[in-house]
Amino acid sequence: MNVGTFLTKAARAHPARIAVDGGGTTLTYAELDAQAAAFADGLRRRGYRRGDRIALFLPNRAEYFPILFGLLKGGFVAVPVNAKLHPAELAYILDHSGARAVVVDEPPGPPAQVARIAVGRTGPGSFAEIVATGDAHGFADAEADPDDLAWLFYTSGTTGRPKGAMLSHRNLCASTMNALADMCDFQPEDVVLHVAPLSHGSGLYALPSIARGARNHVCPGTSFVPADVLATIEREQVTVIAFLAPTMIHRLLDAKTAPSTLRRIIYGGAPMDPSLAQAAIDRFGPIFVQLYGQGEAPMTITYLRPQDHRGKALSSTGIARTDVEVRMVDETGMPLPEGAEGEVCVRGDVVMLGYWNDTAATAAALRGGWLHTGDVGRFENGRLYLLSRRNDVIISGGSNIYPREVEEALLRHPAVREACVFGEPDPHWGESVAAAVVSSSAVEAGELMAWCRESIASFKKPKRIEFVAELPKNAYGKVVRRQVRDELGSRQPSRQECGSAVPGAGECSTRSSGPSRKES
C-alpha cells in the first residue's frame, strides 16, 4: 500500500475534522487531501515522475503536511532535510540524493541547479501555483510496490557525512503500525503537537496521527521556546507530543507550569539521563514513552513503556518493538546470549532497503539479513541497556569503557548539567577517559572524579575533566562527541588553569590530569 493513502482514507472517514493547523493555516482532512492530491498532480503536469527525489528544506509549518503527503501520494520520493542545516550541508544532500527540486520557504536559498518550489509566496513555480494547476478530483494515489522508495532519511551525521537511509512504503507502513501498537494509540480526538523538526521523528509520527484522523498542531519555525510550547499546549488542549529530544524535555523543566491535557509524550533519539526522566515524570506525570531507534529502522527498535519508567528499567531503552527481532552479536557477527555486551542488530519489515548510492556502507550495515546498528548494548530481562556507539567505545588498558556509563555517573552529581565523555590517546593505556562537563554550580574536577569512583570502577572515571559553557550539538540537538573530542581531546592547556568551575565561566575553566591508574 502507498502510505500516502493513509491520508486518502482518513479524509473519507473524517472530512470535516481539522487535520493540521498552526501559524494561521487550518486545513480539514478534506482540504488537506485535496491540496496534497493537487500538488502531486501539479508536479506530474510539470514533468516530474514517480521515483523523482524532491527535497523539503522547510522549517516546521502546516504546509509541510500537504507537501509531504502529496509527494507520497504521487509516488515521488520525499527527502526531508533539517531546516537548521548549513547551506553547504543542504547542498551536499541535494547533490547526493540527486533531488530534482527542493521545496523552500522563500527563495533564494539552495543552489541554482535545483528547481525551487517556494511555499512562502505565490507566482510561477511556487507551491500555491502548482496546487492551483493540479487536479485533485481526477487524481488517484500512485500504485506503490511495498519496496518502492518513499522517503530518503538522511542520518544526523554525528559520525561523519550524513547517509541517506532508503525507506520504502513497506518500511513506513511497518513504522506506522508499530507507532500505533507500541508507542501511542492515536485517536481522532487527539490533538498532536509537532514541535521537533518534521524532517525527522515528528514527521514520521505524522503518519500514524494522520492515518487515525487526529488533529496535528504545528509550532511554526525552528526554535524551541519552552514557555511558548507550554502555552501552546494549554491553548490548543494538546493531548500528545509527537516527538521530543531529551534536551527539549530538559528545557521544559525550567518552566514552572505543567499542562493537564497531555496523555502521552514520545521522546528519544539520544540518551536520556534517568534522573532527568524522573524529574520529568514528577512534573508531567507517567505519560512518557521512550523510543530507541534510528533512521535505518524508523522510528523504534526498542521502547520503554510509561509503566516501566521506574527503578533500574529507567536506565534502559526498554523492550524490542512488537514486530522486530533484536539481538546482540560479537565482532565476528556471532549471536550473543542475554547479558553479553555486543552490537545491536535488527531484523524486520522496518529495516531500510540500504543507503542511497553507497554500496559499501550498505554492505557494512546489512549483513546476513540483519541491520547492524553500530550501537553497543546488552539485554537484561528482555530490556536493552545501550552503552555507546561502537566507534565511541574507549579501550583503556585492554578494557572497554562505555562513555554513557561514565556520563550517567557524572550526571548524578547535582552540579553537573551536561556531560560528554570521550577517549584520548594515552601512551601507557592506549586511551584514557576524558570528560567535558557543563556545570550548574561551582564544583571541582577532583570532586567529580571522586564522585564517579563511588558508583563506577575506578579505571572508568575521567582522568581529565574540562568545564565548558556548552556542548556542541547538531541540528537535532544531539551532542556531537566527535567534535568535543576534536576540540578538547588534543588541546594542550593554554589558558589559565583553575581549580573549580564557575557556571557560565566560558569554554574551559579547569583541567586536571587526575590520579594515576594503579587500581586497574
Ligand code: AMP
Ligand atoms: P538518527 O538515525 O540520526 O536518529 O540517530 C540514531 C542514533 O541515535 C542511534 O543509533 C543511537 O545511537 C541514538 N539513539 C536513538 N535513540 C536513543 C535512545 N533512546 N537512547 C540512546 N541513544 C539513542
